[in-house]
Amino acid sequence: xxxxxxxxxxxxxxxxxxxxxxxxxxxxxxxxxxLHYQTIWPTPYPLSPPSSVKSSAIGTPDVEDDTxxxxxxxxxxxxxLTALYEHWSSVDLNFKxxxxxxxxxxxxxxDAWEALVGFxxxxxxxxxxxSQMVRSSHYSKRCSYIKLFxxxxxxxxxxxxxxxxxxxxxxxxxxxxxxxxAGVESHLRExxxxxxxxxxxxxxxxxxxxxxxxxxxxxxxxxLFEDGLDQKGLPEGxxxxxxxxxxxxxxxxxxxxKVADCVCLMGLGWGESVPVDTHVWQIAQRDYKFGKGKxxxxxxxxxxxxxxxxxxLWGKEAGWAHSVLFAADLKTFSGRLITKLEVDVDEVKIxxxxxxxxxxxxIMKREYALDEVKEESGEGKDGIILESSRSQxxxxxxxx
DNA sequence: TAACACCCTGTTAT
DNA sequence: AATAACAGGGTGT
Numbered sequence: 227x228x229x230x231x232x233x234x235x236x237x238x239x240x241x242x243x244x245x246x247x248x249x250x251x252x253x254x255x256x257x258x259x260x261l262h263y264q265t266i267w268p269t270p271y272p273l274s275p276p277s278s279v280k281s282s283a284i285g286t287p288d289v290e291d292d293t294x295x296x297x298x299x300x301x302x303x304x305x306x307l308t309a310l311y312e313h314w315s316s317v318d319l320n321f322k323x324x325x326x327x328x329x330x331x332x333x334x335x336x337d338a339w340e341a342l343v344g345f346x347x348x349x350x351x352x353x354x355x356x357s358q359m360v361r362s363s364h365y366s367k368r369c370s371y372i373k374l375f376x377x378x379x380x381x382x383x384x385x386x387x388x389x390x391x392x393x394x395x396x397x398x399x400x401x402x403x404x405x406x407x408a409g410v411e412s413h414l415r416e417x418x419x420x421x422x423x424x425x426x427x428x429x430x431x432x433x434x435x436x437x438x439x440x441x442x443x444x445x446x447x448x449x450l451f452e453d454g455l456d457q458k459g460l461p462e463g464x465x466x467x468x469x470x471x472x473x474x475x476x477x478x479x480x481x482x483x484k485v486a487d488c489v490c491l492m493g494l495g496w497g498e499s500v501p502v503d504t505h506v507w508q509i510a511q512r513d514y515k516f517g518k519g520k521x522x523x524x525x526x527x528x529x530x531x532x533x534x535x536x537x538x539l540w541g542k543e544a545g546w547a548h549s550v551l552f553a554a555d556l557k558t559f560s561g562r563l564i565t566k567l568e569v570d571v572d573e574v575k576i577x578x579x580x581x582x583x584x585x586x587x588x589i590m591k592r593e594y595a596l597d598e599v600k601e602e603s604g605e606g607k608d609g610i611i612l613e614s615s616r617s618q619x620x621x622x623x624x625x626x
Numbered sequence: 627t628a629a630c631a632c633c634c635t636g637t638t639a640t
Numbered sequence: 641a642a643t644a645a646c647a648g649g650g651t652g653t
Contacts, residue, residue: 420632525628
C-alpha cells in the first residue's frame with residue numbers, strides 16, 4: 227500500500243479548493259495518492275485525449291487542454307526533489323540534519339507581477355493578512371459575521387472577472403495598468419493595506435508608465451520553462467541576469483533586497499536568489515556563524531554576505547534549499563515538528579477527473595508519533611523539542 | 627550605520 | 641473581561 231503526498235499550499239486557493247490560474251478557474255484536491263484537478267472554467271476544457279497530452283508546446287492555443295502542463299509548471303513538479311535534497315545534504319551537515327522533517331518543499335513558479343505585488347504586501351506583516359489583502363478567500367473562524375462579507379482584496383476590486391463558482395465571483399490578478407488610477411492609494415488604504423497602499427500604487431505606475439511593455443518578463447531567467455538543474459557554473463554573487471533583475475527591482479517603491487529576491491526566486495526563476503528575512507537571519511546566526519564581528523547586524527553588506535555564503539554552499543538552487551530550512555523554522559509549520567516523516571521516493575499519478583493521467587515523482591511520507599522519534603534521535607537534538615508547545619516556549623523565555 | 631515611523635491584526639502579557 | 645504591549649516572511653528616510 228503506497229502512501230504518497232504532495233502538500234499543496236497555493237496562493238488564493240479557497241476553502242472549496244478552487245483558484246484562478248492563468249485566466250482559468252481550477253479546482254484542486256488531493257488524496258493520499260493523487261492530485262486531482264478539474265477545469266471549472268472555461269467549461270468544455272477537459273475533453274482532450276488522455277495519452278497525447280505530454281508536454282506539448284506551452285503556447286499552443288485552445289485545441290488541446292494544457293491545464294495539466296500548466297499545473298505541472300506552476301507547482302514546479304519537474305525537478306527531482308530527492309536528488310536536490312541529496313546534493314544539499316551532501317554539502318551541508320546542517321541541511322542534512324534539518325531537512326528530513328520537511329520533505330516535499332518546492333518553489334512555485336508564480337507570475338512575476340503577482341509575486342511582486344504580493345511580496346510588497348508582505349513587508350512587516352503576517353501571512354494571514356497578506357493573503358487577505360492579495361487574493362484571499364481566507365475566512366478566519368474568528369472573523370465576525372459582518373467581516374465575512376467584507377473580505378476586500380486586490381483581485382476583487384481591480385482584477386478582471388473570470389467567472390463564478392458557487393455564487394462566488396472569481397477574479398484574476400489585476401494588471402499594473404489597472405492600478406494606476408488616481409484613487410487607488412486611498413482606496414487600498416481603506417481596504418486595509420496600510421502604508422503598502424502607496425508602495426503598490428507607485429510601483430504600478432512605474433511599471434505601467436515608465437517601463438517598456440513586458441519589462442518585468444525580460445528580467446526572468448531564460449531557462450524558466452526548463453527543468454535542467456546542473457549545479458555548476460555559478461559565479462560569485464549569482465549569474466548576471468539575476469544581479470540585473472535584483473538591481474532593477476530595487477528601483478521600485480516598497481521593494482528592498484528581501485522583496486526583490488523573493489520576486490527573483492519565485493516570479494523570475496532565478497534559483498540562486500536567497501531572500502533574507504528575519505527568519506533566515508535567525509538561521510544564519512544560529513547555524514552559520516553570522517551575527518558576530520563584521521556581520522553583527524543585518525545590514526546590506528551582511529545581507530549580501532549571507533546570500534553569497536549560501537550560494538557557495540548549496541549552488542545554483544540555493545534559494546530552494548534555503549526555503550527548506552525556512553519552512554523548518556516557520557511557526558506555521560510547527561505542528562509538523564512533533565511528527566517524524568519517513569522519506570521515500572515513489573511514482574504517483576496526477577490524474578484528471580476523466581481518468582487520464584501522467585506520472586510524476588514525489589516524495590512519500592509516513593508520519594510517526596513524537597515518542598518514537600525521541601527514542602531514535604537520542605542525544606538531545608534540539609530540532610524536535612523546540613517550539614512544540616506554548617508552555618515550553620514560555621519557559622524558555624523566562625529563563626533568559 | 628543606526629534608529630525610527632509606517633498600517634493593522636492576532637497573540638500574549640498584565 | 642478588558643486593555644496594554646508586541647511581533648509579524650521590511651522599506652524608506
